[in-house]
Amino acid sequence: MFGPLTVNPVKSKGSKTGSWRTLLRPHYLHKNCIACKMCAMICPEDCVSGKEKNAFLVDYNYCKGCGVCADICPKKDIEMVSEESKSEDK
Amino acid sequence: MENNPLFRSGHTACAGCGQAIAARLVIEASGANTIIANNTGCLEVFTTKYPDTAWGVPWIHSLFENSAAVASGIEAALIYLGKKDTTNVIAQGGDGSTGDIGLQALSGMLERGHDILYVCYDNEAYMNTGVQRSGLTPFDTNTTTSPSGARSSGNIRPKKPVPEICNAHGIPYVATASAGFPQDLTRKVKKAVSIKGPKYIQIHVPCPLGWRHETNQMLPVAKLAVETGLYPLFEYENGVLASRKQIAPKPVEEYLKSQGRFKHLLNNPEEIKKIQEIADNNIKKYNLKVEA
Amino acid sequence: MKEFVEGSHAIAEIIKAVQPGVISAYPITPQTHIVEDLAQMVSNGELKSQFVNVESEHSAASVVLGGSATGVRVYTATSSQGLFYMQEVVFNIAGMRLPVVMTCANRAVSAPINIWNDQQDSISLRDAGWIQIYAEDNQEAVDFHLIAYRLAEDKRVMLPVMVCMDGFILTHGMETVDIPEQEKVNKFLPNYNPLYKLDPAHPISMGLLADPDYYMEARFAIQETMKESIGYLSEISQEFNAAFGRDYKDLLVEEYQTKDAEKVIVAMGSVCGTIKEVVDEQRAKGKKVGLLRIISYRPFPYARIYEALKDVPRVAVLDKAVSLGAYAPIAVEIKAAFYGKKKGPKVISSFVGGLGGRDITLESVHEVFRRLTAKEVNSDFIDLKPELLKEEYGE
Numbered sequence: 001m002f003g004p005l006t007v008n009p010v011k012s013k014g015s016k017t018g019s020w021r022t023l024l025r026p027h028y029l030h031k032n033c034i035a036c037k038m039c040a041m042i043c044p045e046d047c048v049s050g051k052e053k054n055a056f057l058v059d060y061n062y063c064k065g066c067g068v069c070a071d072i073c074p075k076k077d078i079e080m081v082s083e084e085s086k087s088e089d090k
Numbered sequence: 091m092e093n094n095p096l097f098r099s100g101h102t103a104c105a106g107c108g109q110a111i112a113a114r115l116v117i118e119a120s121g122a123n124t125i126i127a128n129n130t131g132c133l134e135v136f137t138t139k140y141p142d143t144a145w146g147v148p149w150i151h152s153l154f155e156n157s158a159a160v161a162s163g164i165e166a167a168l169i170y171l172g173k174k175d176t177t178n179v180i181a182q183g184g185d186g187s188t189g190d191i192g193l194q195a196l197s198g199m200l201e202r203g204h205d206i207l208y209v210c211y212d213n214e215a216y217m218n219t220g221v222q223r224s225g226l227t228p229f230d231t232n233t234t235t236s237p238s239g240a241r242s243s244g245n246i247r248p249k250k251p252v253p254e255i256c257n258a259h260g261i262p263y264v265a266t267a268s269a270g271f272p273q274d275l276t277r278k279v280k281k282a283v284s285i286k287g288p289k290y291i292q293i294h295v296p297c298p299l300g301w302r303h304e305t306n307q308m309l310p311v312a313k314l315a316v317e318t319g320l321y322p323l324f325e326y327e328n329g330v331l332a333s334r335k336q337i338a339p340k341p342v343e344e345y346l347k348s349q350g351r352f353k354h355l356l357n358n359p360e361e362i363k364k365i366q367e368i369a370d371n372n373i374k375k376y377n378l379k380v381e382a
Numbered sequence: 383m384k385e386f387v388e389g390s391h392a393i394a395e396i397i398k399a400v401q402p403g404v405i406s407a408y409p410i411t412p413q414t415h416i417v418e419d420l421a422q423m424v425s426n427g428e429l430k431s432q433f434v435n436v437e438s439e440h441s442a443a444s445v446v447l448g449g450s451a452t453g454v455r456v457y458t459a460t461s462s463q464g465l466f467y468m469q470e471v472v473f474n475i476a477g478m479r480l481p482v483v484m485t486c487a488n489r490a491v492s493a494p495i496n497i498w499n500d501q502q503d504s505i506s507l508r509d510a511g512w513i514q515i516y517a518e519d520n521q522e523a524v525d526f527h528l529i530a531y532r533l534a535e536d537k538r539v540m541l542p543v544m545v546c547m548d549g550f551i552l553t554h555g556m557e558t559v560d561i562p563e564q565e566k567v568n569k570f571l572p573n574y575n576p577l578y579k580l581d582p583a584h585p586i587s588m589g590l591l592a593d594p595d596y597y598m599e600a601r602f603a604i605q606e607t608m609k610e611s612i613g614y615l616s617e618i619s620q621e622f623n624a625a626f627g628r629d630y631k632d633l634l635v636e637e638y639q640t641k642d643a644e645k646v647i648v649a650m651g652s653v654c655g656t657i658k659e660v661v662d663e664q665r666a667k668g669k670k671v672g673l674l675r676i677i678s679y680r681p682f683p684y685a686r687i688y689e690a691l692k693d694v695p696r697v698a699v700l701d702k703a704v705s706l707g708a709y710a711p712i713a714v715e716i717k718a719a720f721y722g723k724k725k726g727p728k729v730i731s732s733f734v735g736g737l738g739g740r741d742i743t744l745e746s747v748h749e750v751f752r753r754l755t756a757k758e759v760n761s762d763f764i765d766l767k768p769e770l771l772k773e774e775y776g777e
Contacts, residue, residue: 004479004540005600006578007143007587014100014142041272042309044110047099062099066106066298067306080306123582127448140596143587148580150451151589152444152474159441163404163448163456164580166432170403170454177582195444198437 014062017045021065024080030054032075039069039078094146096122101144103136106305108269108295108312109211110136113182115272116209116293119279120178122147125168127161129183129192130154132218133211155192157181158199158208165204174205178283182209185226186216188292189252200259200288207282207289210252213297221300225250228320229368230361231351233300238354243361248368256290257326263289264326269296270312274323274335281325294321302350314345319369322376336380339373342366384560389520389552390415392559393459393485396524398429399567400531403454406434406445410464411497412549413487417459431457439464443471443484450480451588453579455531458482461549462489462503469507475542476511476604478589481534481574482542483527484512488651488702489549490738498739499549501651502703505679505711511604513543513611514680515633516651520557523547525628528562532571532618539611540577541604546679548652550739562626570625608681615678634683636675637690639665643672645754646691648716649700650676653742657700660747671751676712684719691716692725698754700764702736710734710761729756735764 028039033054040048040056047063050056054077058069070078096117103110113133117124126149128134134151137144152160161181168174181199183192188210199206215233216222223236229248232238236245257264263285267275275293282289296312298305315321316335320342323335342365346352355361373379385392393416397405405424407417423429432449436442439460446456460468465486475482486504490496504514513533517523523545530543547553562570578586592600616632623630631637636654639661640646647657654675664671674690674697676683691697701710709717713732720726733750736742746765753762 004477004578004588005140005590005592005596007138007141007590009098009143009146009585009587012098012100012142012144014098014144015102017100017102020105038272041115042111044103044105044107044114045099045101046095046097046114059099064105065305066308067304068106068111068308071306071309122585125452125580125582135591138587138590140590140592143590145587146585148582148585149587150448150580152447152478153470156440156444156447156471159436159444160448160451162434162436162441163406163445163450164452165448166404166406166434166445167449167452167454167456170430170432170449171452194437195441198441201437202434 016061017064018061021063021083023083024065024067025060025063025083026058026065026067026070027079027081028056028058029077029079032077034075036074038072038074042068042072044068094122096146098144098146100142101137102139103132104299106298106308108297108308109133109213111272112211112269112275112293112295115275116180116279117147119276120180120207120283123176124178124180125164126150127152127157127164127181129157129187131184131187133182133184135218154187156195157183157187158192158195161206162199162202162204165206179206180209181206182211184217185210185212185214186224189250190225197259200256200261200290204288205286207291210290210292211295212292213295213300215300217297217300226252230355230365232354233351243355243358253290253292257329260329261288261290262328265291266294266321266323267291268294268312268316268321268323270309270316271323278325300351303348307348311348314340314348318342318345319373319378320345322372322378324376331376334376334378337378338380339369339378342369383563384558386556386558388415389523389547389555389557391419392520392524392561393527394419394423395561396527397457398423399562399564400455400528400571401429402431402457404434404446404449404456405431405458406436406442407458407460408436408439408442408464410439410461412489412553413459413461413464413485415553416485416487439468440471443468443475446482447471447475447478447480450482451478451580453574453576453581455574456482459485459487461487462491465503465507466491472507472512473510477600479540480542481540483530483534484542484544485527486544486546487549487553488546496738499551500702500737500739501546504544504546505703508680508711511541512680513541513678514546515543515678516546516676517552518652518654518675520552520555520559523552524559524561525622525626526633528567528571529618529622529633533611533614535574536614537577539607539614541607541611546651551652566625570622612678612681612683634678634686635690636677638675639672640674640690640694642670643694644670645696645698645751646672646674646694647698647700647747647750648674648676648712650679650712651702653700653702653736656742656744657747660744660751664751682715687716687719688723691727692723694727696729696754697727697731698750699730699732700750701732701734704734704737704761713760729754729758731759731762733762733764740765
């Protein structure tokens, strides 16, 4: 029997929405971070992780480049950079 | 969050979606022991396209307008199973599915006294179908079914006061919140789920596509709505205004010029005046002004 | 235990015995007595269900949908406009493969508004993905509910079942009914143990968006299950006979004096009692007439009908519903059962009667047999009042 259509979240892979980014990507400077976690809290993709200062990471497989994390960062420690510019981020 | 996310990456919301942020904050505040019933709408579509799901909690979508009733059945079943005390039930939907087509089901859920938190993600139009006007679309908004033109400056009616309608049901908790104030939102959800009975939270969630602002402007736009008095943040507890976010009111023009949906108003002082009156009334009604 | 009771009360008794966790309903005539009796049972503490009094049928169906998805047995009942108002949810329940059981107290639909019996309501929802079985009397109505739960919750099925009983005629009719005993019910119908449910210990998502890559297969699966359910209906009715001492051949059709019949009426529901009386009377006079009663309208038992009617020269299909602008609903199916087949009736005539509660009397049945001639007729209304048809609009 096919159906009902139910999905176990453990098995769900999701879409690699990082491919949507066309213009800008967040570049975490890791200079003045105070680990307030606002970037992780506000990310609509739940793709920012980290606990310690200057150690927050973005999963670019999912980041759509909306820029809200850079906007909320109280220390201006996140910059939006052009997608072409190859930073140390991957 | 790290090991078993309750709202995970890989969903297909637009970049900078205010509803995605709010929905994640809501479920993280409520926790893993939650069952969600979700109306049809953007949130449903972008989180649960088979065979994927963004939800780490039990989640069900039935129809556009019936999440409050489906949640009522879930709650009744949990009571029957003796599991209600350990499980939160959330019904949720957008502004149209809550305040228009789903208002009857919502009212029934509130009146019957179910122990359910209803969350309305208010992006002020039918975004999933392409930005059509809803009952919660603000006055003078340009949408695809309330377009501005030679004889119209947009939506002809003010926003339907759904939080007030819910409060009139005599329920223990009603609150408004905003994606622009995430900690406040989290606090309200945690408080709501700690209260037994029907609860209603309406969250203002910017929609970059429908409101026509840059994706990174999600927070400033949401904040301006609150800071002008156009989207007052308050809590009712047992019918009494228990808190409100006080503001030093900014002119509504600042909010209007931040979004394309109000662009047609910017050279129309008469209409701006009418909108300023709406804000002023809110400021008076909820006593929003910071005391000097 | 045998009781002389109203049909609605008998239904409430059997629902009490199946012990649903959640019951939800909105009042509509002639369904009300069923849910009133259940509400009283809950109030008395005889029944442990959660009884949810909703603000509409749309929500009644949504509440039982939510309850069923949470893994408990559920029940609702409605009629006519109520069924139409919940239509959207009715389709949804089937698509989500939830084993909801509902009573439809068959009633005419508006306009004109009319609270009396015909079968337009449930027949109009034939494509919803619900198994639909129609009772002839209140004993059947009781038994069919028990069988409905067993069938719906069968892991091979997982489809909702609508038990249809003619409004007023059955719901408000007094008959002696044997209500199955609790112990036997428990044995026949084990506790509901769902394959999937909303449970924080094992979170799943239900009711997902299926794009063109997936939608067709989900619908195809229901269609296949429907076809297979023809066999399960027979199988479960045999088990039911053994457990409760009844004599159902299957729950597909009943053949009454059809073997050597020259004229057979095909019908569904309580009117079959009247038709049987006419058949008996005619048979006593040596006339070879019979009745083929449809019990399962969905799934529709084409093969059984073919076997039952293939040697009958003339068949009259008596519908208590119309498909306005087309052949009557059951007539279409009967004709389809013989299309392209070698054998079959020379005449399949279609009659419509009993709409909006107009009595189908013994004389009405005689009239159908009389009009069943060599000349085939379609959607021929019986018992019409020609004098009313002459009245002009607006007078």
